[in-house]
Amino acid sequence: MSEFGMLLQKAGYSVTEAAKHLDYSEGHIYRWIRGDERPRDSVTKLLELEIKGLCNADSSTDFTFVDLFAGIGGLRKAMEGVGGRCVYTSEWDKYAQQTYLANFPDNRPIAGDIREEIASTIPSHDVLVAGFPCQPFSIAGVSKKNAMGRAHGFDDETQGTLFFDVLRVLKHHRPAAFLLENVKNLKSHDKGKTFEVMQRKLREELGYTLHTQVIDAAHFVPQHRQRIAMVGFRDAAAFSFEDLVIPERGLKRMRDILHPEDGTEKPESHYTIGKNAVVSDKYTLSDKLWGYLQGYAAKHKAAGNGFGFGLVDGDSISRTLSARYYKDGSEILVSQGKAKNPRRLTPRECARLMGYEDSLKIPVSDTQAYKQFGNSVAVPVFAEVARVMRPHILSAVGELSAMISHNN
Structure with missing residues (x-):
């Protein structure tokens, strides 16, 4: 360059x-x-x-990054926490955009569908972060092209997937590093073929070193949530996931994120009411829904299946919060004793379960909030990954600054 x-x-x-x-x-x-x-x-x-x-x-800004498939900004919070400055955001969901803008008011206008963005119009950056959705790759399609004697190159195996858009931005801008997030099963998807393609594209065709690690958020928050972190560097770097400081699993319990309902926190919106800020009855399951969930669980238990609701109390670690939580809340139901039906988490409790501070603004409906938190990263997990990445990013950025100074 x-x-x-x-x-x-x-x-x-x-x-x-x-x-x-x-x-x-x-x-x-x-x-x-x-x-x-x-x-x-x-x-x-x-x-x-x-x-x-x-x-x-802003002396605390040490490097720049772009936030793709940004959701409500979980990866942005991780990168800003170690001195990064966001120069570009892409998120297609209009409700997620509302939450993002409410919490990052200094952000430039959010770009919509990344598939419609031309790579050259995206600002240059030191780091690319993306929590991209996983889509299957058409391995069979590539095999067919081979059989027909038709060439296939950089684009063909991933064209039409959202991972392709990550690749084309990396290819155009060649940032010093990237941080990608996805579900644990990415590694085993399609018998490992999907992940094999990803690795080959990043390592062999783009020339990045690649480090991967599956991390359970239960070490940081009271939620069993396994996600894969993919860290890459353009140039040689001594980054290692072994440098992560992982707290003992289970130190955080549900009592740490549930509303105390004893007046020690102020009532918020329609989540909690009264001087003691007790959880609104709207979150308690109706007799009909609770009866259905119990019947459904009993049916599958009798069949030898493990399907059913997840009941928690203050001592628990919850199941994984999903984007479908708004439907019935069955994966995480808070016990209210035998005399009362269990309840859903409030959106504020979901925010806490994902590691967001209470200063996070939630400007959307409960339904949209549940979807957003179910799709979010667990912020403390990736804040720790960003912490370990930071010195290696700064080393790469420092070398670039030194080159500029030398040329001047």
Whole structure:
């Protein structure tokens, strides 16, 4: 990358934004990035001053990142916690956008469907983070092309999947590092073929080192939630998941996230009411629904299946909170004693279960909130991953800054 390209990356401008800001055509910008032409000194000085201003404005900002498939910003919180500055966000769900904007008011406008975004319009960045949904890859389709003698390259095995969009952004911008998140079963999906394709694309075709680890959130929050973290570095780095500080599993229990209902917290919205902030009766299951869930569980138990509801109390670690929680809440029902039907968690309790602080604003309906928290990452898990990534990111960014200083 040319000196100008490195300056543009540090300033956080996309090609389109740079062309508009500097009053030159995008063609000029691309030629300067490639090093085919050299920009005027006044252009270089302007970018250098802006970079200096950014550093002075927020000394805690040490690197830039983009937040793809952002949801409500769980991975952003992890990266901001270790000195990152978000320069671009993509999230297609309008309700998730509402929650994201309510909690990150300084964010630029959120881009919608990443499939419709051109990679060159995304600002350059040091780190890419993405909690991308897993879709199956058409391995058979590639085999068919081979049989027909048709070539297939970078795009073919993943085209049409959302992982493809992660790849094309990585390929265009070549950030120093990435952090990807997905379900534990990604490794075993389609007998391991899906993960095999992912690894080959990231390692062999893009040249990144790749580290993977399945982590159970129950070490950080009172919820059994296994997710895979995928960390990659463009250049050699001594990153290791062995450097994670993993608390003992079970130190956090449901009592740590449930409303105390004793007046020690203020009532909030319609979640809790009265001077003691007791949970609203709207979260208690109706006799009909509770009867149905008990019958359903008994039926499957008799058949030797493990399906059924998950009943918790203050001493429990819950099952995995899912995006379908809004339907009946069956995976995590809070016991209210034998005299009363169990209840669902409130959205605030779901936020706590995912590791969000109570300062998180929840501007959407309960239904949308349940979906959002069920789809979210457990923030403390990825905050710890980001902590271990930080020195290696800074090393890569520092080398880039040194190159710029040397060229100047």
